[in-house]
Amino acid sequence: MVACGPSGSGTDTLTVFATSSLTEAFERLAQAFESETGIAVESSFASSSDLAKQIVEGAPADVFASADNANMNIVAESGLLVDEPRVFATNSLAIVVAPGNPLGISTVDDLTDPDLVLVTCDESVPIGRYTAEMLGRAGVVVSPDSYEENVKGIVNKVALGEADVGIVYVTDVLAAGDSVTGVAVPDEYDVVATYPIAATRDSGAARRFVEFVSDSEVARDILADFGFGAPE
Amino acid sequence: MSRDVRVTGRTPVVIVVLASVAALFFVLPFAGLMWRVPWSNLFDVLGDEDVIRALSLSLRTSIVAAILAALLGVPLAWALARTRFPGRRFLRAVATLSMVLPPVVGGVALFFSFGRRGLFGQWLHEWFGITLPFSTAGVIVAQLFVAMPFLVLAVEPAFRQSDPRYEDAARSLGGSSWFVFTRVSLPAVRPALASGLLLAWARALGEFGATITFAGNLPGRTQTLPLATYVALETEPTEALVISLLTIGISFTMLLGLRDRWLEVDR
Numbered sequence: 276m277v278a279c280g281p282s283g284s285g286t287d288t289l290t291v292f293a294t295s296s297l298t299e300a301f302e303r304l305a306q307a308f309e310s311e312t313g314i315a316v317e318s319s320f321a322s323s324s325d326l327a328k329q330i331v332e333g334a335p336a337d338v339f340a341s342a343d344n345a346n347m348n349i350v351a352e353s354g355l356l357v358d359e360p361r362v363f364a365t366n367s368l369a370i371v372v373a374p375g376n377p378l379g380i381s382t383v384d385d386l387t388d389p390d391l392v393l394v395t396c397d398e399s400v401p402i403g404r405y406t407a408e409m410l411g412r413a414g415v416v417v418s419p420d421s422y423e424e425n426v427k428g429i430v431n432k433v434a435l436g437e438a439d440v441g442i443v444y445v446t447d448v449l450a451a452g453d454s455v456t457g458v459a460v461p462d463e464y465d466v467v468a469t470y471p472i473a474a475t476r477d478s479g480a481a482r483r484f485v486e487f488v489s490d491s492e493v494a495r496d497i498l499a500d501f502g503f504g505a506p507e
Numbered sequence: 508m509s510r511d512v513r514v515t516g517r518t519p520v521v522i523v524v525l526a527s528v529a530a531l532f533f534v535l536p537f538a539g540l541m542w543r544v545p546w547s548n549l550f551d552v553l554g555d556e557d558v559i560r561a562l563s564l565s566l567r568t569s570i571v572a573a574i575l576a577a578l579l580g581v582p583l584a585w586a587l588a589r590t591r592f593p594g595r596r597f598l599r600a601v602a603t604l605s606m607v608l609p610p611v612v613g614g615v616a617l618f619f620s621f622g623r624r625g626l627f628g629q630w631l632h633e634w635f636g637i638t639l640p641f642s643t644a645g646v647i648v649a650q651l652f653v654a655m656p657f658l659v660l661a662v663e664p665a666f667r668q669s670d671p672r673y674e675d676a677a678r679s680l681g682g683s684s685w686f687v688f689t690r691v692s693l694p695a696v697r698p699a700l701a702s703g704l705l706l707a708w709a710r711a712l713g714e715f716g717a718t719i720t721f722a723g724n725l726p727g728r729t730q731t732l733p734l735a736t737y738v739a740l741e742t743e744p745t746e747a748l749v750i751s752l753l754t755i756g757i758s759f760t761m762l763l764g765l766r767d768r769w770l771e772v773d774r
Contacts, residue, residue, distance in 0.1 A: 324741045392641060394723065399741035420641040421723025422738070432723075436624035437640045 288315045289480050290335055294323040294342040294401070295425040296366065296443075297470070299450040300501040301340070307493050314480050322400045322425035323347075330355060330475055337481040340472040340488070342366070342426075342444075343401035347471045357481070360471035363489040365504035366444045367465050368409055370458040371433050371451075378439060380458055383413040386440060394421045394429050394438040402426040405466045406442045413464040430455060444468065446502040469506065537755070544752055545745045552749040560727045561735035562753065565712060568643065568731060572650035573658075573708035579651075580658035580707070581700065585692065587659070588666035599663075603656040610716020613652055617721040621648060645722035646729050650711035657710050661703030665696035709758050 293301045298320045305316035319326070319336070323346035330336050331353045340363075341347040347360050372380050380386070386393060395417075396403035403422070410417060420438065423429050429441035434454040448457030472488055474481035488494045495505060545552075552558060586592075587599050605613050621628040621639050631637040639645040669692070677691045678684070693700070715733040722729040724738065732754045739747035 328740065328744075392638075394641075397738055397741060399738075419725065421725050421729065423724065424719065424737075435618055435622065437618055437622050 287313060287480070288317055289337050289484055291316055291318045291338045291340065291484065292326040292330060292334070292336040292475075293318055293320055293338075293340040294326065294470070295320050295427045296342055296402070296447055297340055298427065300446070300498055300503065303497050303501075304488060304494055307497060308484060308487050311487070311493070312480075312483060314483070316484070320427075322396070324349075324399045324401075325425070337474065337476045337478060338472065338484050339475050340470060341401070342468055342470055343404070344469065344471055345404075346401065347473065350473075350475065355475050357474040357477045358485070360473035361485065361489045362469050362471050362506040363494070364470040364498050365506055366446055366468040366470065366502075367504070368405060368442055368460045368468075369445045369448045370460060371430060371441045371443045371448055371455050372439065372458060373433065373436060374453060374456050376456045376458065380440060383410070383415050383460060383464060386410075386417050386442075387415055389418055392420050392437070392439045393417055394423055394432050394441045395419045396424070396426065396429065397422045400425060401468065402429070402443060405468055409442070409460060409464050409466050412466075413461075449502040467504075470503070540748060540751065540755075543745075544748045548745075549749055552746050553753065555746070557726050557730075557735060558746075558750055558753070561730050561732045561750070564643070564646070564727065564730065565732040565754075566757075568646045568650060569708055569711035569714075572647050572654055572711040573704055575647070575651050576655040576658045576707040576711075577700065577704050580655045580703070581662055581693070584659045584662035585666050585688070588663045589671070589692075602659055605653050606656045606660075610653065610714070611720050614649065614717040614720025617649060617652060617717060621645075622721075640721055641723040641725065641729060643722075643728055646718055646731060649717040649721045650714045653714055653717055654707040654711040657706040658700075658703035661706060662696055662699050665699030666692065669695035705761065709762065712754065712758060 291301065291305070301318055301320075305318055309315055319334075321329075323341040323343060326334075326336070326339060327341065327346040327349040330339055330350050339347065339350055341350075341360075344360075347356075350356060351360070370380060370383070370386070372378065378391070385391075395406050398404045398407055402425075421432070423432065423441075426443050426447055429438070429443050430447050430451050432438035433441050434451060442460075445457065448455060472485050474485050499505070583602060587595060587602075608616070618625060618628075618640065620626050621631070623629065623632050623638050623640060628639060631639070637644075639648055673695065674687050674691050677687045682690070713733055714731070715737065718729070718731060719734055719737070724730050724734050726735075730738070732750060736747050736750045736754070739750055
């Protein structure tokens, strides 16, 4: 197949599909990449599972960044990856509550209170599966009031005051600023989320972006600023 | 009942071509869907507990929403058609705004108004202990919000076109205003009411964006058929196709069946 230019109107536009928890970090990364290379980046943010499905159905993504390996594998199995995916960041979980933690939630055990309005995601969405894994380790059974579309949906419901509590990534609490408060998940229950990235179209620009995100000092600093961990 | 209206003379070719394009445009997506439906395990999926729960919830909530839409929408349509008051045009625009609002925005607007921290919702919560988000009642509120405009838009022109002299006559014969409304005004708009009710119901049945935003997504409580379809699309795409087929089947049967019987408007 001929190496066709990336989609979009100009030839110098890269379309990046990134999981919702990367929203803020990737907006900054895109700017840094553009000023370094002159290649403009268009990003589409949704849950990893939504994005994987869209790519498999033929969405014009040049790069895919997922919050877990499972959804990256879905794309890999369809033969759409140009290279092996590379892990570029890690994340961990936090309990998200209203600013100042008015209900005084301090442990994972507090989440069992049936009067709490608790929102999470379905287990097909990475945060939903990580949450189930964490709660399983803690031996805690919760009764969710809603399965949101993606992790930002959870943060928003808590920030709006409609939900009392949710489990999200540490980076989401940081990104939400003053609108929510985070409560740490004890280390012994915590789950390390790994974020792989891969080019889904055979173009120089796509490869360059993947390299930029996984190898450059600039990217590592930006990701650290937003609370992401470095891969081992 | 149905009256044939035959076109005399030739139909312009351009019209035929464009009409065919329009027809194909509607038919093709459904053909595409049918083509992918796994017909062999159709009944396995339809018998799935989550699907049955979603179906039952969808039917209950959409019927209640359609009835509420008629209960509240008919008086509103009548007021818009028959009375003069300042801000009437403004009210008509506001009452139909939710049709064009992105559903997610509608959901967020419902949060800000009827949510636990909302403009009115906080009092509902404080005084009566009623919390609409994440409840079945919240599903109905979301459906009502997007569906009622269809009823108002269908009924209001009918009120405006029906001859007010019948109402005047009834009133001059001593009928109370309630009697006139229920026995004279309302029967005159029955076909429009039926079509409005049906459209509102179909819209409520298909509601997705405002529901998942405002009412959340929990099997048995707030997960309606469109939400179940969305969730299944994540995990079991073939199951999602069967569920959407079910939704389409219900709506299509109703639209088809009621069309001739009730909707035959005098021409």
